Amino acid sequence: MTAQDSGKRSDYLSWDDYFMSVALLSAQRSKDPNTQVGACIVNRQKRIVGVGYNGFPTGCSDEALPWHREGDFLDTKYPYVCHAELNAVLNSVPGNLAGCSIYTALFPCNECAKVIIQAGIREVVYLSDKYAATDSFRASRRLFDQAGVVCRQLKPASRIVTITLDENG
Numbered sequence: 001m002t003a004q005d006s007g008k009r010s011d012y013l014s015w016d017d018y019f020m021s022v023a024l025l026s027a028q029r030s031k032d033p034n035t036q037v038g039a040c041i042v043n044r045q046k047r048i049v050g051v052g053y054n055g056f057p058t059g060c061s062d063e064a065l066p067w068h069r070e071g072d073f074l075d076t077k078y079p080y081v082c083h084a085e086l087n088a089v090l091n092s093v094p095g096n097l098a099g100c101s102i103y104t105a106l107f108p109c110n111e112c113a114k115v116i117i118q119a120g121i122r123e124v125v126y127l128s129d130k131y132a133a134t135d136s137f138r139a140s141r142r143l144f145d146q147a148g149v150v151c152r153q154l155k156p157a158s159r160i161v162t163i164t165l166d167e168n169g
């Protein structure tokens with residue numbers, strides 16, 4: 001029987017697009033007004049073992065800390081926010097992340113690169129590389145290169161994935 005004869009849907013999501021969509025859906029939880037990042041960790045069996053998004057640490061109110069980008073360092077989000085990749089690792093089901101892939105909306109910064117490498121994650125799949133010119137991201141590339149972590153930018157087969165929360169399906 002050919003794939004066509006089987007009657008199977010043809011417009012289903014590829015694995016890559018599916019995992020990136022999970023990362024982006026998770027990013028929708030972020031309170032950051034400028035950059036919402038989501039990350040999804042997938043093991044060798046293609047099972048999702050962790051997701052996360054950028055946000056303040058557990059117990060720190062989203063209203064009590066600043067979301068600003070500019071001003072005195074302590075009045076910006078930067079010293080307080082946990083990055084999506086870090087949260088995905090920390091939120092992952094207890095076990096071994098060795099050999100996993102991480103799908104992330106934004107190429108990881110150097111601090112997340114360290115966490116990814118130390119967790120044993122071997123592949124980074126990213127969408128945006130908007131900060132590629134900064135030193136932090138140059139450092140990430142250097143770390144990933146030396147540690148042998150493969151990085152690839154996703155070229156999605158589906159640019160738009162629609163989810164409608166409608167009780168009538």
Ligand SMILES: O=c1[nH]c(=O)n([C@H]2C[C@H](O)[C@@H](COP(=O)(O)O)O2)cc1CO
Nearest residue numbers: 032034035037054081083084107108109
């Ligand atoms: O690897 C990352 N993962 C991640 O979650 N983030 C978060 C931290 C901030 O909340 C936001 C970046 O903010 P901005 O683009 O305004 O500088 O994205 C940022 C990076 C890269 O800096």
Ligand SMILES: [Zn+2]
Nearest residue numbers: 083108109112
């Ligand atoms: Zn980071």
